[in-house]
Amino acid sequence: MRPRVGHIQFLNCLPLYYGLVKNQQILLDIELIKGTPTELNRKLLARELDISPISSIEYAQNHHDLLLLPDLTVSADGPVNSIYLVSQVPITELDGKRIALTNTSATSVNLLKIIIQQKYNFRCEYFVCPPDLPSMLLEGEAALLIGDHALRAFYQKPPGLYFYDLGVEWKEFTGHKMVYAVWAVRKEFAQEKPHLVQRVYEAFISSMQYSIKHLEEIVKDAARWEIYTPEFLTHYFRGLEFSFDEEHKKGLLSYYECLAKQGIIKPIHQLNFIEVK
Ligand SMILES: C=C(O[C@@H]1C=C(C(=O)O)C=C[C@H]1O)C(=O)O
Numbered sequence: 001m002r003p004r005v006g007h008i009q010f011l012n013c014l015p016l017y018y019g020l021v022k023n024q025q026i027l028l029d030i031e032l033i034k035g036t037p038t039e040l041n042r043k044l045l046a047r048e049l050d051i052s053p054i055s056s057i058e059y060a061q062n063h064h065d066l067l068l069l070p071d072l073t074v075s076a077d078g079p080v081n082s083i084y085l086v087s088q089v090p091i092t093e094l095d096g097k098r099i100a101l102t103n104t105s106a107t108s109v110n111l112l113k114i115i116i117q118q119k120y121n122f123r124c125e126y127f128v129c130p131p132d133l134p135s136m137l138l139e140g141e142a143a144l145l146i147g148d149h150a151l152r153a154f155y156q157k158p159p160g161l162y163f164y165d166l167g168v169e170w171k172e173f174t175g176h177k178m179v180y181a182v183w184a185v186r187k188e189f190a191q192e193k194p195h196l197v198q199r200v201y202e203a204f205i206s207s208m209q210y211s212i213k214h215l216e217e218i219v220k221d222a223a224r225w226e227i228y229t230p231e232f233l234t235h236y237f238r239g240l241e242f243s244f245d246e247e248h249k250k251g252l253l254s255y256y257e258c259l260a261k262q263g264i265i266k267p268i269h270q271l272n273f274i275e276v277k
Pocket residue numbers: 008010012037038054055056074080082083104105106107108109146147148150180181
């Protein structure tokens with residue numbers, strides 16, 4: 001059976017997908033399954049996927065069953081430009097209010113809870129719903145959107161709303177980079193088929209390297225189908241980081257520490273990676 005590999009169906013992962021498409025052979029040798037982060041999180045744990053990008057919190061919650069792929073994340077150093085708390089009042093007036101959370105996210109909904117409680121010292125009430133801004137704001141004072149839903153909302157900026165980039169809030173609060181997604185493989189699969197994991201890993205790494213060199217080409221292709229200007233897309237992609245270096249590790253462990261402090265996860269101090277050649 002070909003390895004079943006997840007793909008986040010947001011523009012933020014287009015640079016990683018783009019290079020795979022250029023490498024036609026790998027697309028014949030894997031089954032690529034698209035979904036939102038929460039769909040992919042669920043599928044990897046349900047053994048419906050073998051390797052996938054998942055929400056970074058999901059690794060912390062299931063690290064006994066998973067291994068990380070080195071050198072790959074979806075991260076940002078400050079502004080991420082596609083994770084917004086959209087509010088009808090300034091953020092400083094949100095204490096005690098209801099906040100709608102998109103059902104597509106796991107990392108960012110918990111990042112928001114950290115920001116609200118540990119940075120602002122507020123208590124809010126949260127409810128989860130599909131990412132539709134008008135209906136979210138009917139019931140909530142503010143709404144959290146991620147990925148393409150957040151990008152679109154920001155681009156079309158309805159009047160009278162305040163937009164808070166969670167990457168900026170996190171950077172102000174901790175001084176760290178923020179890691180939103182990591183690539184993980186089920187431990188069992190990695191033990192049984194290390195050569196396949198190596199192959200998929202190499203394909204993603206060369207895809208990432210291709211994309212960094214050919215950003216203009218990706219923007220041009222994407223702009224044909226999207227509402228955004230090429231300048232907007234270039235700025236968006238340039239703000240994203242796909243690597244996993246020491247600074248990303250520090251940022252990720254600091255996020256895990258904040259989550260544990262708030263009782264959302266059990267403490268985790270170590271990241272376990274597959275061995276690659
Ligand atoms: C940068 C983003 O990061 C995403 C946010 C995720 C989450 O909140 O669980 C998961 C995967 C990432 O692709 C985004 O969606 O805009």
